[in-house]
Amino acid sequence: MIQVTNVTKAFGPKKLFENVSVAFSPGRRYGLTGPNGAGKSTFLKILSGDEESDSGQVSRPKKLGVLRQDHFRFDELRIVDTVVMGNAILWSALQEKEKLLAAPEITEEMGVRLGELETTIAEEDGYSAESAASELLQGLGIPNEAHPEPLRTLAGGAKLRVLLAQALFGRPDALLLDEPTNHLDLDSIQWLTEFLRAYEGTLVVISHDRHFLNEICTHVADIDYETIITYTGGYDDMVMAKSQLRSRVEAENSEKTKKIAQLQEFVARFHAGTRASQVQSRIRQIDKLQLTDLRRSNIQRPYIRFEQKRPSGKLALSVEGLSKAYGKHRVLSDVSCTVTRGEKIAIIGRNGVGKTTFVRCLTGELERDAGKVTWGYEASVGVLAQDHRQGIPNGTTVDAWLHDVDPKADNETIRAQLGRMLFSGEEGKKPTDALSGGEAVRLLFAKLMLTKDNVLVLDEPTNHLDLESIVALGEAVSRYEGTILYVTHDRGLIDCATRVFALSPEGFLDFQGTYAELLEKHGEATARAR
Numbered sequence: 001m002i003q004v005t006n007v008t009k010a011f012g013p014k015k016l017f018e019n020v021s022v023a024f025s026p027g028r029r030y031g032l033t034g035p036n037g038a039g040k041s042t043f044l045k046i047l048s049g050d051e052e053s054d055s056g057q058v059s060r061p062k063k064l065g066v067l068r069q070d071h072f073r074f075d076e077l078r079i080v081d082t083v084v085m086g087n088a089i090l091w092s093a094l095q096e097k098e099k100l101l102a103a104p105e106i107t108e109e110m111g112v113r114l115g116e117l118e119t120t121i122a123e124e125d126g127y128s129a130e131s132a133a134s135e136l137l138q139g140l141g142i143p144n145e146a147h148p149e150p151l152r153t154l155a156g157g158a159k160l161r162v163l164l165a166q167a168l169f170g171r172p173d174a175l176l177l178d179e180p181t182n183h184l185d186l187d188s189i190q191w192l193t194e195f196l197r198a199y200e201g202t203l204v205v206i207s208h209d210r211h212f213l214n215e216i217c218t219h220v221a222d223i224d225y226e227t228i229i230t231y232t233g234g235y236d237d238m239v240m241a242k243s244q245l246r247s248r249v250e251a252e253n254s255e256k257t258k259k260i261a262q263l264q265e266f267v268a269r270f271h272a273g274t275r276a277s278q279v280q281s282r283i284r285q286i287d288k289l290q291l292t293d294l295r296r297s298n299i300q301r302p303y304i305r306f307e308q309k310r311p312s313g314k315l316a317l318s319v320e321g322l323s324k325a326y327g328k329h330r331v332l333s334d335v336s337c338t339v340t341r342g343e344k345i346a347i348i349g350r351n352g353v354g355k356t357t358f359v360r361c362l363t364g365e366l367e368r369d370a371g372k373v374t375w376g377y378e379a380s381v382g383v384l385a386q387d388h389r390q391g392i393p394n395g396t397t398v399d400a401w402l403h404d405v406d407p408k409a410d411n412e413t414i415r416a417q418l419g420r421m422l423f424s425g426e427e428g429k430k431p432t433d434a435l436s437g438g439e440a441v442r443l444l445f446a447k448l449m450l451t452k453d454n455v456l457v458l459d460e461p462t463n464h465l466d467l468e469s470i471v472a473l474g475e476a477v478s479r480y481e482g483t484i485l486y487v488t489h490d491r492g493l494i495d496c497a498t499r500v501f502a503l504s505p506e507g508f509l510d511f512q513g514t515y516a517e518l519l520e521k522h523g524e525a526t527a528r529a530r
Contacts, residue, residue, distance in 0.1 A: 001025055002047055002174055002202055007056030009042060016042060018226050020056070026173070029196060029203040031213040031235060034223030035300060036438050036466040040206045041178055043223065047204060048176050061202075063089070065172030067164055067180055074162075075152040079142065082151050082162050083133035087170025090124035093117045124170065136165040139191040140184070141350065157183030157351060168195065174202040181209045185350040186489055208467050210235050211491035235467065256289045263289075301468040303420040304445055304476035306484075308454035313377030316341050316455055316483040317362070322371035324357055331357050335371070335508045337501070339483060341454075346497035346515060347487045353503040355487045356386050359459050362485070375455070379483075382453030386460045386487070388440045391447075392432050398443060399428040406450045413450075421446045437464030445473075458486035462493060491515075 002024040009016045016039030024030055024047075032040050045051035047058060048066045065086060074082045085091045097117045100110050125132065134147050140161040142154075151159060160183050167177060175196075181189050189212060196203060196216045204221070207213055213220070214234035221230045222238055231238040263282045270279050317339040324332040331354035339345065347355050360366035362373055363383050375381060385391060392401065402414050418428045421442040435443065441464050448456065462470050470490060477484060477496045485501075488494060494515045502509040502518070511518045 001059075001061070002204070003059045004047070005057045005059075007046060007053045007058065009039065009046065009053050015226055017223065017228060020228050022221060022228050022230060024174070024202050024204055024221070026202050027200060028218045029199070029216050030205070030230070031217040031220045031238075032204055032206045032223070033213070033220055033235065033238065033467060035468055036436075038223045040223060043228075044176050044178050044204065044206060061173035063087075063170065063172045063174075065167040065170070065175045067167040067177045076150055078148055079137065079151050079154070079162055080130055080133045080147040083136060083165045083169050084129050086166035086168070086172075087124055087129070090121065090126050090129060090170060093120040093124070094126060094129075097121070133165065133169055136168055137162065139188070139195065140165055141188045161188070164192075172201060175199065175204070177203070177205040177207075179206055179208065181207055181212055181489070183351065184489065186348060186491070186494075187350060189489065189491075208462065208465060208470055209490055209492075210467055210470065211495075213467075260286055260289050300422050302422050302442055302445070302472050304449070304469075304472045305420075306448060306456060306476050306480040306482070307452045308482040309380070309452040310378065310454065311481075312341050312379040312454040312483065314341050315339075315376040316343070316379055317376060317485075318372075318374040319362070320372045320374075322358075322361060322373065323369045324354070324361055324366070325369055332361070333507065337508075337510050339485070341376070341483055342481060343483055343499050344477060344480070344497045345485045345499045345501055346494045347485060347501045347503070348489075348494060348515070349503035353505060355503055356459055358501075358503065359457055359485065359487060360385075363457055379455050380451070380453040381455045381457060382448045382451055384441075384444050384448065384456075384458040384461050386463070388437065388444060388463065389435075391444060392435065392440055394431075394433045396432050397428075398423055398430050398432060398435075401432055401443075402446060402450060405447050409450060417446045417449055420449070438466065438469065441465055442469065454482040456480070456482065456484040456486070458484070458488075460487055460489075462488060462490045 004020060004022045004024075007020045008018045032044065034040050042051060046053050047060065048064065049058070049060065050066075050068075074085070077085070084094075097114060100106070100114055100117075103110065106114070121127065134144065137147055138144065142158060142161055142165070146154065151162060154162065164177070164180050167175060180192060184192065189209070193212060193215050196205075203216075205213075205216070214236055217234045219230055219232055220235060220238035221228050222242065229242075231241045233241075263286050266282050267279050267286075315338060319335060319337050322332055322335040323330070335358070347358065349355050357366060361368050363381065364373070365385070383391070396404070399414050399418060402417065403409065415428060418424075423430070423439075423442070423446075430439075432443075441461065461473060465473065470492065474493050474496055477486070477493065486493070494500075497515060499513065500509075500511040500515055500518050502511060511521075513521075
């Protein structure tokens with residue numbers, strides 16, 4: 001169990017939470033939710049002991065698995081050893097044993113100590129540690145041949161998978177995971193989902209993947225109103241319960257307000273009369289009718305609505321024989337497809353199969369080796385690249401850049417668009433150099449809402465967004481009447497699609513139907529492998 005007692009944390013004048021007391025029990029899987037800036041990662045660091053609270057106490061089990069983002073720390077270690085380090089007791093025993101065995105002479109005292117270490121290693125399943133670590137790595141998409149190599153040989157996304165395996169290794173009593181699905185493809189997310197559902201310890205996880213939270217969580221601990229409230233069920237259950245609770249309290253406060261007004265009117269009318277006892281009774285009733293304090297929630301949802309100035313022709317896009325290779329590595333081979341107006345197409349596949357290469361070839365950002373890409377009659381294409389900062393210049397402000405995008409837009413229109421994307425008041429004057437990842441994505445949405453293109457090409461649009469923004473994006477995609485192609489690993493967004501392009505080393509699958517229908521027809525393993 002992890003027990004939190006009267007914990008308070010603030011950064012300067014901004015108070016994240018105050019006198020929070022909450023328990024995370026064994027056998028339960030908690031999603032830690034709240035908007036960007038609410039303090040989720042800070043709270044998780046307090047739970048792990050990586051950061052101190054301003055006041056209060058935290059008790060935690062001895063064996064704690066923590067997903068940390070500092071992969072450079074392990075760059076020179078073998079990948080499999082980096083995973084085994086997740087069991088600190090075992091790793092310490094293995095290191096000490098190796099040191100003792102390297103001594104020129106083994107004393108009697110050293111022999112006794114070696115016996116103790118052997119016992120510890122056996123208790124921690126040390127003799128099967130490498131095979132267990134390899135099994136975790138394989139489940140997360142790290143191939144066998146890479147396991148003996150140094151961690152520095154992997155790209156950043158793959159390194160984070162190794163750190164996730166490190167956190168999961170060694171049967172920890174509690175797991176603290178901050179955005180574990182980042183850089184995971186659908187296949188790895190499904191493997192992780194099944195692993196965590198079978199996990200018997202205490203799990204606390206932060207994720208912006210709504211479907212993932214609904215799949216794994218037995219409870220949700222929501223950071224809001226400067227405290228943490230625990231709800232039973234997944235993310236959708238929490239949203240419903242929270243909404244119902246606030247609506248009920250608001251209704252009760254409304255009834256109390258009406259009752260108080262009636263009582264106050266009676267007191268005012270008869271205060272100086274002969275009905276003194278009744279007046280005093282009413283005053284006591286007023287004192288008892290205390291309104292429930294409804295502090296302002298820090299949850300904000302952007303309003304995203306993509307529109308089109310005018311529709312494109314019926315044929316929105318034609319691709320013929322598209323091929324692309326990087327040296328000897330062929331990514332796309334003879335890809336052909338046609339896209340008609342109004343289709344919503346999710347582009348899926350494992351990391352590294354060429355999803356981003358495909359959309360960059362479509363938009364002309366990347367030169368094709370062969371093939372032809374033809375946009376339809378009057379197609380106006382709006383693009384959101386995977387590197388979200390790529391389309392936003394430095395050296396200007398948020399509102400000035402939107403004015404450059406649409407010089408005909410008046411100040412009121414620009415302010416309205418920025419307000420919908422949560423840039424209120426002076427935030428509209430924020431320098432573009434200082435934008436966070438989430439702010440950059442929301443600003444690009446504001447641009448697309450101004451340009452009103454009839455075709456949208458979005459590459460990983462949910463990166464850096466909080467759950468509220470991802471839900472708003474899904475609603476916008478569903479309502480959009482134009483044509484949209486988007487790369488994503490977010491299951492909720494994939495489910496908005498009416499058609500699926502699935503890329504894999506085996507080729508390009510054009511499935512005329514939803515992702516659920518793809519799974520039903522081809523089987524989950526085959527579909528996810530793509």
